[in-house]
Amino acid sequence: MKLKGLSDTRWNCRAASLRRLKDPAVLRSVLSVVEDVQEKTTDGVIRATALGLMKNLRDPKFIITLVALSPVMDLVDHVCNSLQSPQLDLLSAQELISSLAKELSHWQTTATWNKILEDAAELGSLIDVDINGSDESRHRARKIPARLKEFACDSLPPSEDASPRNTNTSDLGEGAEQPSEKTKQMRRVFCVADRLVAELERRFPPELGDFCILQRTHMFRDDADGRLERLAALYGLDLAELKSQWLLARNMIPVETDRDMQAAHALLPKEFVVLRWLYKVALTLPVTSAGVERKFSKMALLKSKLRTTMSQARLEHLMFSFSESDIASELNMEELVSKFARMGNRRMELL
Template sequence: MIRDEIGDSKFAILVDGALDVSNTEQMAIIIRFVDREGILRERFFTVVSVTDTCSQTLMDKIIMVFAQYNLQLENIRGQGYDGASNMSGQINGLQALFQTECPYAYYVHCFAHRLQLSLNAAAKGVHDVWQFFSTLTMIVNFVDSSAKRHSMLKARREEEISDLVAAGTLETGSGKNQATTLQRAGATRWGLHLRSISSLLKLFKATQSTIDDLYLNGVDKVQGEAKAVGKALKKFDFVYCLHMMHDIMRTTDFLCQTLQKKDIDILNAIHSVSIVKTKLQDLRDKGWDNLIEKVTTFCCEHDISMPDMTAPYKKGRRDCEKDITNECYYRFNIFYCVIDFQLSELDSRFTENSKEILTLGASFDPRHNFRAFKREDVYKLAEKYYPQDFSLNDRRALDLECGFFVADVQKDSRFKNTTSVSHLCRRMFEFDKTWLYPMIYRLICLILTLPVSTATTERAFSSMNIVKSKLRNKMNDEFLDDLMVLYIERTFADSINNDDVVSEFELSGSRRVKFS
């Protein structure tokens, strides 16, 4: 069904690997393309086992899959992987091997992966923030390490909610004020760090009460650990970084969520990066007063000792300048420093603005009533980067269409609220503009084919872990592999057809399974 949906369209491939429960390396293949109705699609195609992760092995497996479904290598117009050397290497990486076969298969390093690297680098670059995350992990692991402590925290939170509702501080209603627990931060998913910080802010009083109870009434071997954890929880440096990182990561979380959308195009992704950098700069310029006010109020509410901000800073740090106040240290050496690190990392890792193909492709940006549209850039984009898709006659037709396209869409009120290139492509189909401007539509589809992130491959691996559990791993491997592919196919089938579909899949071992 997906192969029929692709038809003769140009497409991009997104590839990533992961180990399953049996320590077998699995490779997920995602196809990104624009369908016949002008909708940008990312389809899970298959997951295959590989003996190793060297680039040649991965390429041979992908070619085998393509041959099975009659997908032509020369139709690849984009590649999306992470930054591992076997994938992104300029000489022997997977992207280099594919570009040898198809020189117009342009490689894009996964934006979500780059954002993860940027945020990690920013955290490691500031010692206070690195120490904060270590302390946060210690606190969450201690409180959530046993069912008894988990129940204690939940009970404390329920009591706190009851008191706040009785005092009229919290509103009541369906789904509100549910008792939650602390969230663990994930090493590879930076968005989970925000959840961990937010959950501790919400449950700070209940967590503090739980740790105090364990210190007073717990067994001897727990009391010492509870004392150390409680002391770390009540440190001003930890509370300050807790609020600071919450403000900063709420800003970057917008980009995290945006980059995981299937229909996002690369121009819109770059624009989202620009928005986040602007927001971070605004936070740096105007966010200090609000931050210190929140920290001060929080410390008063939870009986945490707060230093005099006008007093000299006396912690004997070697990297700290002499004769500075506490305010100067927390403001310049931590708050400003963290944001500056993030801005610097975002600038260095998201450098697509300097790539000519994206600069030229920005001509199709529909915002501000197509103000960025440049006829000469559109022609150069087709001539230099997609010569296989546009013959000399096609380029002449494209140049002629450019003269009418902007005047048409600028006057057409139906295009006024168009906010992205993918949105523009869909509306061109809906409003019968594809037959009027076929060359422009073809070029827009090629720009949309460029991948943004490999989030879809991560979703496939999440489904794989559900299917291939430890128990099912004892089943026949060949049947299980078929079942795993089947399950993931059905997981992603909601975007293939909105109607209820009953499909039959032939499985190995003469087994047949029906899904509806």
């Protein structure tokens, strides 16, 4: 029996792991398995890992964080699955992202935190963990790394329903009362939601929704002209030329294409240069991330197994050839071998 780490790359793996671990029966089973490994293994490394896992799993901070972040990861997981649809509706996707950002902002209330503590206390009681233990037994506070100081959250308690955004420990005077450990943990958990909202706003700006007018199902919207004008201004395109090509195209593209912009782009005449360029931009921006995440997972394996046996340049070349496997598969291997042979003899004469 071996201990297996959780995924650290894909959102749906994280959400599924938290969802399962939040189940009391599953959590008790995990604790039992880790304890069994700890007692029976003869490998010192595995025993030390099991001891660390057992300590963390029974830590009140872990239980509270598990209960707090599980619903957040579920929300993110549902949105990620919707964004990875091959027939993605850009307008619906933008509304879904906006809804997620609003929900994460509304989630940061004292009432929500009190409910989290209640659920965490109930879960802790099932595995003999006292969530409401004294703060005196906590570990010495760690120094915040310089690169994370801008995200420091251990500040004064906020108003009843205020978000902890833009709080900083420097606001505390020397004689001010330090916040409790649970208040600090509330700050850390809410800062995760704040960071998610900020990243959603940065990665999915409202301008992305304007591309919906390139989908056949949205071409006859009342606000289509305004969206077209904003796209022309954003990318510096000739509005008159773009609009004339778009007006002609919306009557040429069949209804069957619906939300398939790739099919619509293939039907456009080559003379529609400006509109075809805008379609290329739209087809490039909303790239799904599942394939990229899988490649990152493989890269992590490559680094851990072979990193110490090769140069940085060779490692980058191998990762590039794996990521672009569709291009690499079309290369002539015999020609590559011949080219390598012509580069010179690489055998070292020892005598």
